[in-house]
Amino acid sequence: MFGYFLSRLGMFVPTFLGVTLISFMFIRVLPGDPIIVMAGERGMTEERYQEMVVKLGFDKPVLQQYWDYLVGVMHGDLGESFVTKKPVWDEFFALFPATLELSICAMIFAVALGLPAGVIAAVNRGKFFDRALMSSALVGYSMPIFWWALLLIIVFSGNLGWTPVSGRIDLLYYFPSVTGFMLIDSLLSGQEGAFTSAVRHLILPTIVLGTIPLAVIARQTRSAMLEVLGEDYIRTARAKGLAPTRINGLHALRNALIPVITVIGLSVGTLLAGAILTETIFSWPGIGKWMVDSIFRRDYPVVQGGLLMIAVIVMLVNLLVDVLYGIINPKIRRR
């Protein structure tokens, strides 16, 4: 198992270097000079422009800039934002817990509903439940996030008044951030009603962000279950007279989980991409909106640093998924 883990970890290093290069090049390939964008309609004199070029290090050859960046990254220095003049690292860690909290909730929501929906659909193949669940999943998958979010806000927050419109907690609650996770911080604060308020604020963003992964997981679980349910050992189990819940829940689901876990792993990327829109609509202070703003402002250090951190997270999750395969299916780690 340890060897298997090391071999997976070994692939991490070249991927990491590749990501630093891509994130460095990506923003520079886009047209648009950050200094001119910063100056806007007001513009600046040529002399001032040259001063800024030197100040931001653009006078150096691109390879030299990349090398400086890479050395910085190796020392844990992602540079300073051109706009806020603050270290990218600090900004990332101030914002990331909000994205992580939302993503975890969305994933729990997607798995908690998607897995049983897929199993129920597979067991009832061709029947009403199957058709209803799978067509809802298709609708969920096809729904534009922006539209879906606004619809939920207008119905549940605007018309019914059941949920707050946006934000992470009611503005009346004010306590210092300890972990950055609002659910935990609100409990730690000891203020009455703070935790409930944080939960209420999470409901709509969780649903919006979790909808696409939910649909994908439900469909994937269904097809994986169908495949496994046709296997010989399931027929044997049935012939033995095992209870259907035991067959479906234990024997079939465990083997159907491998492709499902792959999908969950891959969904992390989808979640982070979906977070960009979800965070913008729900005024959720996470990294999604931060990244989008910095692309428009050509804030090179933030785009590079943010992309790198997101890529590392996706890589780590996929490493974890690889390890989970090994745990679920011992055959994989022996290969």
Next chain:
Amino acid sequence: MKLKFLAATAAIALSSAAAQANTLVYCSEGSPEGFDPALFTAGTTFDASSHPIYNRLLEFETGTTNVIPGLAESVEASDDGLEYTFKLRQGVKFHSNDEFTPTRDFNADDVIFSFMRQKDEGHPYNQVSGGTWEYFQGMGMPDLVESIEKIDDYTVKFTLSKPEAPFVANMAMDFASILSAEYADAMMEAGTPEKLNTAPIGTGPFSFVAYQKDAVIRYAQNADYWKAPADVSNLIFAISPDASVRYQKLKAGECHIMPYPNPADIQAMQDDADINMMEQEGLNVGYLAYNTTMEPFDNPKVRKALNMAIDKQAIIDVVFQGSGQAAKNPIPPTMWGYNEAITDDAYDPEAAKAMLEAEGVSDLSMKVWAMPVQRPYNPNARRMAELIQADFAKVGVDVEIVSYEWGEYLSRSKELNRDGAVLLGWTGDNGDPDNFLAVLLGCDGREASNRAQWCHEPFEDLILKAKQTTDQAERTKLYEEAQVIFKEQAPWATIAHSVVYMPMRNEVQGYKVHPLGGHIFYGVSVE
């Protein structure tokens, strides 16, 4: 600050309703870049920093572009217009936080510190927080201000390199906010000079309490404010980037006031009995700048004819969806010096066509540049360009619409041999007509902010004279004349000024729409 924080939480725990009644929640459109106004240029940043936290030597009277005394009780200009002497207000207190308690009141040292850190490259604070001092630079202050001297603790003298009347209005701009020199020294000593930007200390009506990036900014009333204290005890900025969401929050009572509504929502807001909608023309202008150095646009009659071919009302209806006003002058109507007497070129395609023919212009093909970004003065440049294309087609002019990425657009549109007419605009900085007329149409602005590349001596003489005259009545006359020349020469087609809408709940009292674009909550109460 800790005490303030404990008091605040206790108040919330005891009576959230009471706390709410004394709290003003503003659904702001974005996050500030920081809290030291001199470091930045965005209005969103100024709303969160210079307006609530700081004061300036001179201030803009809220709701007007008039300059009134601020931390300076008076200012006197020398006869040659080269020296400005400011008499400072006594007894003004700076805020405190858990790392700093001021030991003295505001005085001349704070003024010198606030400007010299921007001017002097050797100043210990010049490079702190990546200081590029864009606004100070952009307003030409490094060359204009020769020296700043402390005459005594409450008198400061600015010596200029040339007479320049707009200097007075510059002193009321956000970059001229006064910071505490004592706080700066304390933070430098503690090795955390960047706290000037992240944990601001000022003299303004609200003191900074906390900021969570992209989420919320909290301020508390400054009980020691040198004017009457603010009407609310707490001011909260709930950062809500999406306009539809801001509207839902306003409807749900999650905030009291919001900026920049979606044009499509304006009618519904006006019909809502709980919402009070305020409106005012913005301090901006959207224009189409011809390249006056290129044929046939070097002929004022051709430019005038093209201006007559543009149906501005259609643009206001379609592009601005009503939230705009047709522009006849290059400066907005809320600004002093605006020449009301000028009549706009009437929309008359037939006459325009005849004029073009009379000038020997036929089969003209030209480019119209459409900006790739949304601005208050032009919410949809592509659509505007299409309307102009259709209008010009009616007078036999063939238009090709071009666009570039924003940075490219800004730099290419400056080029002297640029092909075609450029859609662009301007939002005023200091309410002074010089800030529009000299910057956008002066000879020095060619190949820079003067996109028409226009240099017309009679106009230039007037704006130079106005720049050097300190008497405002005299300046007004000069600018009015300049606008007459502008209209005759038509280097631009002036398209529109935006109308700024500010929806707020009925509980909000005392809010004034500020023509300079800032959102100011001093003097605003919640009933």
